[in-house]
Amino acid sequence: MxxxxxxxxxxxxxxxxxxxxxxxxxxxxxxxxxxxxxxxxxxxxxxxxxxxxxxxxxxxxxxxxxxxxxxxxxxxxxxxxxxxxxxxxxxxxxxxxxxxxxxxxxxxxxxxxxxxxxxxxxxxxxxxxxxxxxxxxxxxxxxxxxxxxxxxxxxxxxxxxxxxxxxxxxxxxxxxxxxxxxxxxxxxxxxxxxxxxxxxxxxxxxxxxxxxxxxxxxxxxxxxxxxxxxxxxxxxxxxxxxxxxxxxxxxxxxxQGGVDAIEKINRRKAQKLYEAIDNSGFYSNPIAAANRSLTNVPFVLGDETLNKAFLAESEAAGLLTLKGHRSVGGMRASLYNAMPEEGVDRLVAFMQDFERRYG
Missing domain, CATH: 3.40.640.10 (Type I PLP-dependent aspartate aminotransferase-like (Major domain))
Incomplete structure (x- = not known):
């Protein structure tokens, strides 16, 4: 399985x-x-x-x-x-x-x-x-x-x-x-x-x-x-x-240690993904830093014509349901409590590899 x-x-x-x-x-x-x-x-x-x-x-x-x-x-x-x-x-x-x-x-x-x-x-x-x-x-x-x-x-x-x-x-x-x-x-x-x-x-x-x-x-x-x-x-x-x-x-x-413990993990997960976005010239997040969500991270690709390729390749890599809501487009990664940190690490690695190949 x-x-x-x-x-x-x-x-x-x-x-x-x-x-x-x-x-x-x-x-x-x-x-x-x-x-x-x-x-x-x-x-x-x-x-x-x-x-x-x-x-x-x-x-x-x-x-x-x-x-x-x-x-x-x-x-x-x-x-x-x-x-x-x-x-x-x-x-x-x-x-x-x-x-x-x-x-x-x-x-x-x-x-x-x-x-x-x-x-x-x-x-x-x-x-x-x-x-x-x-x-x-x-x-x-x-x-x-x-x-x-x-x-x-x-x-x-x-x-x-x-x-x-x-x-x-x-x-x-x-x-x-x-x-x-x-x-x-x-x-x-x-x-x-x-x-x-x-x-x-x-x-x-x-x-x-x-x-x-x-x-x-x-x-x-x-x-x-x-x-x-x-x-x-x-x-x-x-x-x-x-x-x-x-x-x-x-x-x-x-x-897991309760809400205090899971909050620390959640902040670490979100920081990893936001840093990957901010350190890239390929991805961007439009939300003001003070109001960036801890649990739902939208991002867009610099070239929207690559959206289909990003979604197809990410799904093939075992990273599911990254398509953004139809009203805002782009991508969205939801990092709820049950999302393991390994999942975020895998997503960041995929994004960096995708940027190297298409950026």
Whole structure:
């Protein structure tokens, strides 16, 4: 069996050790004679799986006791609608910081479900740098400020946590668990699982408990954070296997030394790739140095006519899914927690060899 290096932005690479353990437990989980995916979500065995996953996530992120951790469905995109539905029940407007495509999608949904105010935008610099704290202009009736910590497509990452009086809501889909964060600074954190957590099918929502009574009356139960909190994230049958696999990833991350340890590895991986780009006259990255993403590194070739050759040869070399998003073009390498440092070393060596041959 050959495992290649998968640089996909999501669904993304998973730790090999996790996949091997899931394989070994596929047919017979804990000697029970059935798979986790066949198990009742109400059974003691699965409830133990769920509780262990939540406890490990709380430990990894040092989630305070006055926060609920929810395992929901629908992905981060569904949370674009859940945010205004759950936070505008007592009036006010949602405020949004625009740093790229995912920020824009959240803003669009906010406008669809109520009034929304844009506090600042990166549009003026072509989404290559984040607006500074001084540029943020909240509305007087702000109910929350929403922003995306890391724009997966554009490769722009916030270099600060906004300082505001209103609850802070953050989409951390492509950066959660990649570096340490102070959860107490946020009212809500949400993240789709398929990048740094596990397979697609789960979205994690971490919400401060005092915000659980802010929902609009018309909020459907399946979109209501309090309903999920009150029912242990089992308002309906959850995505049990994705929940189980996410729990295995949390255990794997603890074995690596936790978020502090993985952040050091991630910074080393990103530095290697950015240095290879910056030291080249053949590749370039458009993002301002302060806002370069730790997890999603876009780059373009000096000669775009070589894109097809680059992608074909990189795939033949076992370096998969390097094509950039259709909206920005070029290439993109996603360096999530499960991407081993060897994969980045192989990518850098390939890029240097490609440049020697075609540059």
């Amino acid at each position: 050959t495992r290649h290096f998968n640089f996909c932005s999501g669904p993304a690479t998973l730790p090999t050790a996790v996949l091997e353990r899931a394989r070994d437990e596929m047919l017979d989980f804990e000697g029970r004679g059935l798979s986790v995916m066949e198990m009742s979500h109400r059974s003691e065995a699965f409830i133990a799986v769920a509780e262990r996953a939540e406890a490990n996530l709380r430990e990894l992120m040092q989630v305070p006791d006055n926060y609920s951790v929810l395992f929901m469905q629908g992905g981060a995109t569904q949370q674009f609608g859940c945010v205004p539905l759950n936070l505008l029940g007592k009036g006010g407007r949602g405020n949004y910081l625009d740093t790229g495509i995912w920020s824009q999608k959240a803003l669009k949904e906010g406008r669809h479900l109520g009034e929304a105010h844009m506090v600042a935008s990166s549009e003026g610099n072509g989404y290559t740098a984040a607006p500074g704290q001084e540029a943020l202009s909240l509305s007087e009736d702000a109910a929350y400020l929403h922003y995306c910590d890391n724009e997966t497509i554009g490769g722009l990452q916030m270099d600060y946590v906004p300082q505001v009086e209103t609850p802070l809501v953050c989409d951390m889909s492509s950066s959660i668990l990649s570096r340490t964060v102070d959860v107490s600074k946020f009212g809500v954190i949400y993240a789709g699982a398929q990048k740094n957590i596990g397979p697609a099918g789960i979205v994690i929502v971490i919400v401060r408990n005092d915000l659980l009574d802010q929902a609009r009356r018309e909020t459907p139960s399946m979109l209501n954070w309090k309903a999920f909190a009150d029912n242990g994230s089992m308002l309906n049958t959850p995505a049990t296997y994705a929940w189980y696999l996410s729990g295995l990833v949390f255990e794997w991350l603890k074995e």
